[in-house]
Amino acid sequence: MESRDASTLSDRHVTAADIARLAGVTRAAVSNWRRRHDDFPSPAGGTSSSPLFSLEKVRAWLESQNKGTEESAEVRLWHTLRGDYSTHMLRGLADVADHLWRGERGGLGDTAVGLVDALAEESSPGALTRALTTRFLNAGERSGTASGSTARLVRALASLTRPDARSVFDPACGTGSLLFSVGAPGARRTGQDTDPDAVRLVRARSVLELGTEADVRVGDALRADRWPGHRAELVVCDPPAATTDWGREELLMDPRWELALPPKAEGELAWLQHAYAHTAPGGQTAVVLSTSCAYRRTGRRIRADLVRRGLLTDVFALPAGLAAAHSQPVHLWLLRRPLDEGDTARTVRMWDLSGADPDGGWELPAEPDAEVALIDLLDDDVDLTPARHAAPDPGEVPAAFASTRGELVALAAELVKALPELAAGAPGAGFAAQVKVAELADAGLVDLDGELPRSASGQVDTDFLNGFLASAANTRRSTSASGTFRTDARAARIPKLEVAEQRRYGAAFRAVTDFERRARELSALASQAAELAREGLTSGVLRPEGTEDSGGE
Template sequence: MAEQDVPVTLTLAGIGRLANVGRAAVSNWRRRHDDFPAPVGGTDSSPQFSLPDIEDWLRRHGKVDDSVSGWNWLWPKVEDLGDWERMGLVLAAVGSELTGVRPEGREQAGLAALTVDERALVREARTLAAEDQGSNGFGLLRHRWLAVQNRQVAALPQPLADTMAALAAALRDGEPVERVLDPTCGVGLLLEAAARKWRECGSLQLTGVEADPVLALLTRVGLAVAAPAARATVLCADALLTAPPLPAPVDVVLCNPPAEAPGWSATELAADSRWRYGLPAQGDPELAWVQHILSALNTTGVAVVLLTPSVASRRSGRRIRASLLRAGAIHGLIALPAGAASPYGVGLHLWLLRAPGSRTPESPVLFVDAADCRHTSSGGQSVVDWDRLRERALAAVRGDAVTRAAQVPRAQLLAEDADLTPTRQLAWEPPATQVDLGRSWAVLDQAMLRVRDGMPSLRSLRALDDVAAAESPRVTVAELERLGALTVTPGAPLPPGELRRGFRPADAIEVLLLRHPRHGQEEVPWLDSGEAARLDSAGLVPLTAFGDIIVSSYAAEHEVLVEMHAPRALGAGLFRLRTDPEQLDPFYLASCLRLSSNAWRAGSHARASARLNVRRMRVVQRSLMEQRELGQMYRQIAEFREAAAAFGAAAAQVDEVLGALLGDGRLQRGS
């Protein structure tokens, strides 16, 4: 077969990955540079460009340099194959070349079927490795492949894989670990996490089982790179259907079994000896995996298994769950936040299992709800807080007092249809008391007083007629910036590793994120003061000063405030407007920018997450004396708004306490 003449193509996002910029930056290059290569395919909304043309343009314009690894240029050629399985075969062949791991059995057939073009990619990878680029190139290619093939190949985030290994170590309670198994290992990420956790063990034996020969070879290659000192065995088989024999029972099983098993047949395997706790129903393959895992453990073995939440409560599995409880096989369950792993729309569960007989059947079952372990990233997105999740889960396994965790007697669980959903087993907040009721009324009275104090001065204000307001001349923020009346500075994403959470020292610099311009977050992020000063002086992350105006860039969450608690660092999605007080009053400017009509005029409205163009916002032109008078009115309005919001929050708290007391039947009318 001759090599194809069709050029390798890139999308805008692919070009951004090569140049280490975002898709928007590449779009700006297209608009600003007449010599930017023309698309060779795709559509208007998703154009495709020739890789050689793009490489030449990026180098000529200094957008990339020699620090960009040759592996980065190789990846678009691999991705251009299109088919995830063909891409996986090329990666497996590359890994085999770099590590010397030879394909075995069914793995050989796939590599023998590589096309001429695919073999050329393998030779290019071999050349890169010979140039001392190192076998780390395989890791880069595998990472990119998993990122674009996440629907076909389930890849656990490394923090979750490491957390599962840490939990297994905590369950072992200091006992040595020599044998680790993953019976459905995919590309071996859990086995690599085990290698990191127990790397000091000189006799560590890692065993993986994977039905797909390409993934099996990728696992062996990955382990050769990540854990060259460990003894690794990867069996190419379907662990659930064929149950290949293991060298010996294992100390630890880490597993993320598929929620669906197309080849699973309860009828064909009805007489299998693994079903000690009951024959799983056809729709319960995950409980078949649980029993298969327990059959692989030695007498002191433990397992950490990632399962969908329905397994804990599905009626068809209640008899098996009850049998597992009676045998003492279930140590506990941990509810994870949605987004921790695929499928990302639901909160998955970690099942902590023990070999039956390793503890008394009367021991309680541990339940931990970690679904609230989230925080807002520097880009304004809600993401999993892996550090807090890991700390809570490990502390609960150690037996420490932990919020949202409980030990529940097995007898109680058996009396409740063996429903193991963590949130249903945890007690909510302590019952409300008369002290809570009195405290909530006191807070409401204080908030009401603030509202009453602010009302007289505002009641005296009168509205002008519409004609007078409409005739007032207006100027945009961009024009004010050109006149030197203000400067506009965008916030920026925080460098990885610099954003801190938890206990905040007195001199730390608070960080404002997109969802945190006014009301704060559950846990306020911060920067070290010295690091914040360095980032500000380098122009990487701006700091605020008293009187700055902070504007959020999302039209749907339009918010404007005058900075009263400086200095603070601004994250991505926020803007700092700093005025010249001899030309522009900041409080007056905030009153103009806060208008909803301004947000509508400055927004793109192309999608739900439309951004605002701050420089398009308009301000009514007035003399400095008029600005200061109106600015003082705005301060009074802002204080009243905050007082009203505090009153609403206090009223909601009173409502919550009264409702809790009434629901418990502990409320009566006073005499």
């Protein structure tokens, strides 16, 4: 295996964050070096916003500038894994954990095995897997892997959920950090994830870090629930990024929809009901959701039923910086499955912790910001946003308005950057040769079983495919003479392009989708800013610029 280690040495790439850790400085210092030193190594890959540098060249430059520090064994192991596994770091972590647990080295090279053994002997196998997993999550290297909850979010849920649960279930457990951190010590821990490497890692980590093997299974939790009939006292879920392709058409009659069949746009509420379906009587469900899930019109029916049945007990507005996939605030909804018909909630407690320090403790105040009667929530909107129900302290409105306005300005700037720059082209240029999606499906290149078509081979890019399915031409083909729209993917046509060109279009379509998501977030934040502005102006704690302060005379 040494030949593999030697051959990959010159190919290993590091991020700016890695360079900062390597040199013992901040990322800002690395950015300054890049600007001030013409001889700083040029990027060897990555993107303009997230460049990658040659580790060999970076080390040589640090040494020439007397800026280098001695690498720790853990850092050397990390860079060795990066070289051996490149974009498949989760597989590398799973191989490390399996080696420490079962003695199986998998794809580990001799150098990596030596470092792993030395570090495990120096501390412990469990401490090593925990440290590597934390580094993985902080590095943001999750391309093509399961989602992972941030350390901040894990700490929040560990503090805000019931600590005495003797059984815990996480249907989207990722690297297992959330599953391991909640419930009682010694609780039975079960879970599911789509990524086999994530499942391997969680199983090994549970033995090495907790002393008992968690029962975690591979599969898409919504489309292929591997735990039918299973219930736990505490179910926690930090769902994957929201998507309309969550399997609705395949699951129309699924018994998990106790409240209602989730609309196509409400994948988050599908995860909420899936988690609740696995909650034991008297048990608690804790699900992390986007802030817009509290007020979107498409989810109103499910929210109303949730409130009407007395299943929702608490809604927490959490600060920005907790989510793995974005920098926006999130909500935590707590549900409780009643023991009988009389054991239901009569009110919903609203906690506005959006101003809390994400790195601080999570000690709750003695009272919630509001305790709202169910009937008061069942209006036309069924808006479950805590800030809407908490009576604002007039003295806090100016600071809240300034903070919200700042977030709005920052998000507006992000929105402009999110819209991709697209070059001018000629109508239909390069699209003369087209193929029916039906032909691709018949050839086994495309899978049409889900809500949205998916590539079933390396010859078709999924984002390219779905981007062109939404074209005006295909939309017209799917609209009847009466004006009724009905998706007919098989009849749709897409251009015949090389895979590399497909991927370029796919990246552009993904950017447009991200732009739409950010635009929706901007709209929600704008409404919040407007509400604060009106509250401040009418209460007197805010006044227009240039207005003289009368001092109350």
